[in-house]
Amino acid sequence: MDKSNEYTYKYPRPAITVDCVIFGFDKDQLQLKVLLTKRAINPYIGMWPFPGGFINIDETSDECARRKLKEEAGLESIFLEQLYTFSKIERDPRERIISIAYYALVRSTDYILNIGLNIEDVQWFSLDEIPLLAFDHQEILDVAVERLKGKIRYQPIGFELLPEKFTLPDLHRLYETILQRDIDRGNFRKKILSMNLLIDHSDKQKNRPSRGAKIYSFDKNRYESLTKSGFYFEI
Amino acid sequence: MDKSNEYTYKYPRPAITVDCVIFGFDKDQLQLKVLLTKRAINPYIGMWPFPGGFINIDETSDECARRKLKEEAGLESIFLEQLYTFSKIERDPRERIISIAYYALVRSTDYILNIGLNIEDVQWFSLDEIPLLAFDHQEILDVAVERLKGKIRYQPIGFELLPEKFTLPDLHRLYETILQRDIDRGNFRKKILSMNLLIDHSDKQKNRPSRGAKIYSFDKNRYESLTKSGFYFEI
DNA sequence: CCAAAAGTGTTACCGTTACACCCATGG
DNA sequence: CCATGGGTGTAACGGTAACACTTTTGG
Numbered sequence: 001m002d003k004s005n006e007y008t009y010k011y012p013r014p015a016i017t018v019d020c021v022i023f024g025f026d027k028d029q030l031q032l033k034v035l036l037t038k039r040a041i042n043p044y045i046g047m048w049p050f051p052g053g054f055i056n057i058d059e060t061s062d063e064c065a066r067r068k069l070k071e072e073a074g075l076e077s078i079f080l081e082q083l084y085t086f087s088k089i090e091r092d093p094r095e096r097i098i099s100i101a102y103y104a105l106v107r108s109t110d111y112i113l114n115i116g117l118n119i120e121d122v123q124w125f126s127l128d129e130i131p132l133l134a135f136d137h138q139e140i141l142d143v144a145v146e147r148l149k150g151k152i153r154y155q156p157i158g159f160e161l162l163p164e165k166f167t168l169p170d171l172h173r174l175y176e177t178i179l180q181r182d183i184d185r186g187n188f189r190k191k192i193l194s195m196n197l198l199i200d201h202s203d204k205q206k207n208r209p210s211r212g213a214k215i216y217s218f219d220k221n222r223y224e225s226l227t228k229s230g231f232y233f234e235i
Numbered sequence: 236m237d238k239s240n241e242y243t244y245k246y247p248r249p250a251i252t253v254d255c256v257i258f259g260f261d262k263d264q265l266q267l268k269v270l271l272t273k274r275a276i277n278p279y280i281g282m283w284p285f286p287g288g289f290i291n292i293d294e295t296s297d298e299c300a301r302r303k304l305k306e307e308a309g310l311e312s313i314f315l316e317q318l319y320t321f322s323k324i325e326r327d328p329r330e331r332i333i334s335i336a337y338y339a340l341v342r343s344t345d346y347i348l349n350i351g352l353n354i355e356d357v358q359w360f361s362l363d364e365i366p367l368l369a370f371d372h373q374e375i376l377d378v379a380v381e382r383l384k385g386k387i388r389y390q391p392i393g394f395e396l397l398p399e400k401f402t403l404p405d406l407h408r409l410y411e412t413i414l415q416r417d418i419d420r421g422n423f424r425k426k427i428l429s430m431n432l433l434i435d436h437s438d439k440q441k442n443r444p445s446r447g448a449k450i451y452s453f454d455k456n457r458y459e460s461l462t463k464s465g466f467y468f469e470i
Numbered sequence: 471c472c473a474a475a476a477g478t479g480t481t482a483c484c485g486t487t488a489c490a491c492c493c494a495t496g497g
Numbered sequence: 498c499c500a501t502g503g504g505t506g507t508a509a510c511g512g513t514a515a516c517a518c519t520t521t522t523g524g
Contacts, residue, residue, distance in 0.1 A: 006243050012292040013248040016333060057247040057331055061322040085320045085335050087296040096292055098251060100320050100333075169503070186505070187487065194485095212495095213503055404476070421478075422514065429512095447522090448476055472524095479518075486512095492505075497498100 014087075014096040018064040019052035019137070021083065021101065021144035022073065024109035024124055025161040027170060030177050032148075033109050033124040034141065036131070037072050040120035043094070048123075048131050050140070052099070065102040073122050074114025079105040079160040084143055091136045103144045105160035152178055154234050156197070159218040165201055167213035168192065175235060191235065197223050249322075249331040253299040254287035254372070256318065256336065256379035257308065259344035259359055260396040262405060265412050267383075268344050268359040269376065271366070272307050275355035278329070283358075283366050285375070287334070300337040308357050309349025314340040314395040319378055326371045338379045340395035387413055389469050391432070394453040400436055402448035403427065410470060426470065432458050 022035035036048040051072040055064045061082065069075040083101040091097065113122040125131070127145065130138070152158045158174055159166075172188050192198065198216040223233070257270035271283040286307040290299045296317070304310040318336040326332065348357040360366070362380065365373070387393050393409055394401075407423050427433065433451040458468070 006245060007247040008241050008243045009248070009250075010241060011289065012242040013244070014251060014290070014292065015244075016249060016251070054246065055249070055322075057249065058324060060324060061320060061333070082319060084317060085296060087290075087335070089293060089295060098296070098335075100322070167503090184486095184488070185503085186489085189504075191486085402476090419514065419516085420476085421516085424477075426513085472522105474523090475521085477518105477520080480516085481514100483514080484512095485510105487508100487510075489508090490506085493503085494501105495499105495503105496501090 012096075014098045016055045016061075017052055017097055017099045018055055018061050018068060019050045019099050019101045019140060020065050020069055020080075021050055021103040021141055022069070022075070022106055023103065023144075023148060023161065024106040025174055025177065026109045026124065026126070027173065029126065030173055031126040032145075032178055033126050034130070034144075035073060035106070035113070036123060036125055037116070037119045038121040038123070039118065041118045044134060046120075047134050048125075049134055050137060055100075061100045061102075065100075065104075069104060070116075072116040072119050074116060075104070075106065078107070079157060083140070083147060086136055086140060088136060099140070101140045101144070103147060105157060107161065107163050149178060152235070154232065156218060156223055156233050165215050165217050167215060168198075169213050171216075188235075195233070197226075197233075247331075249333045251290045251296075252287055252332055252334045253290055253296050253303060254285045254334050254336045254375060255300050255304055255315075256285055256338040256376055257304070257310070257341055258338065258379075258383060258396065259341040260409055260412065261344045261359065261361070262408065264361065265408060266361040267380075267413055268361050269365070269379075270308060270341070270348070271358060271360055272351070272354045273356040273358070274353065276353045279369055281355075282369050283360075284369055285372060290335075296335045296337075300335075300339075304339060305351075307351040307354050309351060310339070310341065313342070314392060318375070318382060321371055321375060323371060334375070336375045336379070338382060340392060342396065342398050384413060387470070389467065391453060391458055391468050400450050400452050402450060403433075404448050406451075423470075430468065432461075432468075 024033050024035065025031075026033050035051070037051050038048050039045050051068045053064075053068055053072075055061060059067065062080070065080055066076075069078070069080070080102055081104075083103045085098060085100045087098045089096065091099070109124045115122050130141065133141065148157075152175070158171065158178070161174060162170055168189055171192065172183065172185060175188065176183050197219050199219050201215040201217060259268045259270065260266075261268050270286070272286050273283050274280050286303045288299075288303055288307075290296060294302065297315070300315055301311075304313070304315070315337055316339075318338045320333060320335045322333045324331065326334070344359045350357050365376065368376065383392075387410070393406065393413070396409060397405055403424055404420075406427065407418065407420060410423065411418050432454050434454050436450040436452060462468075
C-alpha cells in the first residue's frame with residue numbers, strides 16, 4: 001500500500017473504529033468473563049483494550065468486527081451482534097473517533113487463544129477484576145453487560161456461551177451467573193424442557209437417573225421454525 | 236465557513252450521516268405513521284428521505300439527530316433513541332456512507348409541522364403507503380418498526396405517542412394498532428391500572444361511569460422509582 | 471330508543487413458585 | 498454410609514383469557 005497516498009474531503013470527517021466486547025463463561029469459577037488484548041505497539045502500548053480498530057473503506061462494520069476477532073484473538077464463526085455506536089466528542093483524546101461497538105459470545109473460556117498481530121497478550125478477565133480501561137471502554141462494557149443480561153432472558157443466546165453439548169445443570173448455572181440471582185432448579189428444568197428445544201444425546205441404553213447429567217444440544221432448526229409460527233423464547 | 240478548507244487524512248474515511256425514523260400515531264385513522272421530508276435541493280431533489288444528514292465534527296450523533304429533527308421538521312424535545320448503525324458498502328451509490336439511525340416518537344400526528352431548510356414538504360405516511368425510499372431506507376424503516384413493536388411491550392414508550400393527557404381507550408387502540416392484534420379491553424385496562432402508573436385527571440365531582448372516558452397521564456416519576464426497586468413494565 | 475362506548479365483574483384455566491422427595495454414586 | 502448432585506413430583510397461588518353485564522349518551 002502506498003503510504004504517501006492521502007485522502008482529502010471538503011468537510012472534516014471523524015475516524016470510525018469497531019470495538020468488540022467478547023464474553024465467555026468460565027464454568028469452573030462460575031464467572032462471566034470478557035476478553036481483552038494487551039497492545040504490543042504504540043500508542044497506548046501495554047494497555048488492555050477490547051479487540052477492535054479502524055474500519056477499512058471497503059468493509060462493513062460487521063466484516064470489520066469479524067476481521068478483528070480473527071486478527072487479534074484468533075476467534076472465528078462465533079455469535080456476533082452490533083451493540084451500540086458511541087460518539088462522544090472527547091471519547092478519544094487523539095482525535096474525533098466514533099466507535100461502532102459489537103458484542104460476541106464464545107463457547108467456554110478454555111480455548112487456546114491465538115495472540116494476534118500487534119498484540120502482546122490475550123486474556124480473560126472476570127467482570128470484577130477488569131483493569132482500568134482506556135477511553136469510554138468501561139461504558140461500552142457496561143452497556144454490553146446490560147444487553148447480555150436482558151437478551152439472555154428472551155433470546156436463546158445463552159447456548160452460545162456453552163459447548164455444543166451441555167447438561168441442564170450447566171445451563172442452569174450459566175443463567176444464575178449471568179442474571180446474578182438464584183433460580184429454582186426444578187422450575188428452570190421444567191421450563192426449558194417444556195419448550196422442546198433440546199436434543200437429548202444421552203446413552204439411551206443405560207437407565208441411569210443420576211451421576212453424570214444428561215447431555216443435550218440446542219435444536220436451532222426447531223427454534224427457527226417455531227419462531228416463524230409465533231413462538232417466543234423466554235426464561 | 237471557509238469553503239476552500241480541505242481536510243486530509245492518511246487513510247480514506249467513510250462519511251457519517253444520521254437518519255431519523257419518526258413515528259406518530261394517527262388516532263383518527265388508527266394508523267402508525269412515519270414522517271418523511273421532501274428534498275428541495277439536489278441531489279435527489281423530489282425524493283422523500285427520513286430527516287437526517289451529515290454529522291458535524293463537533294457534535295455527537297445524538298446531538299446531530301436532535302438538530303436534524305429541529306432543522307428539517309421543527310420538532311423539539313421528543314423521545315429519541317439510537318436504533319442501529321447501517322454500513323453496507325453500496326448503501327449509497329455516491330460514496331461510502333455509514334448511517335447511524337435513530338427513531339423518534341411524536342405525540343400525535345396533528346401538530347403543524349414546520350418545513351425546514353432545503354425541505355420542500357413534510358408529510359406523514361402510513362406504513363402501507365410509504366413511497367419508494369432511496370438507498371437502504373426501507374431496511375432502516377423495517378428495523379425501526381420491529382424495534383418499536385418489541386419495545387412497546389416492555390417499556391412505557393407508548394405514552395410518547397399520545398398527548399400528555401389521554402384516555403384508556405386511546406392507549407388501548409394504540410397498542411392494538413402497533414402490535415396489530417386484538418387485545419381484550421377489560422384485561423388490558425386491568426393490567427395497566429394494576430401497575431398504578433396512571434394519574435387520574437377526571438373531574439372527581441361527577442360520578443359518570445360513561446360517555447367521555449376518564450383522563451389519565453403517565454406518572455413518569457413513579458415509574459422511575461419503581462424501576463429502581465426492581466419493577467418492570469410489561470403488557 | 472337503541473347502538474355504541476366506557477367501565478366493571480366473574481370464572482376457568484394454566485403457568486409459576488416453593489417446596490419436598492427419590493435415586494445413584496463417589497469419597 | 499452419607500453428603501452431594503441429578504432428577505422428579507405436587508400443591509397452592511396468582512395472573513391471564515374469555516366473556517358477560519351494566520351504565521350512559523349521542524344520533
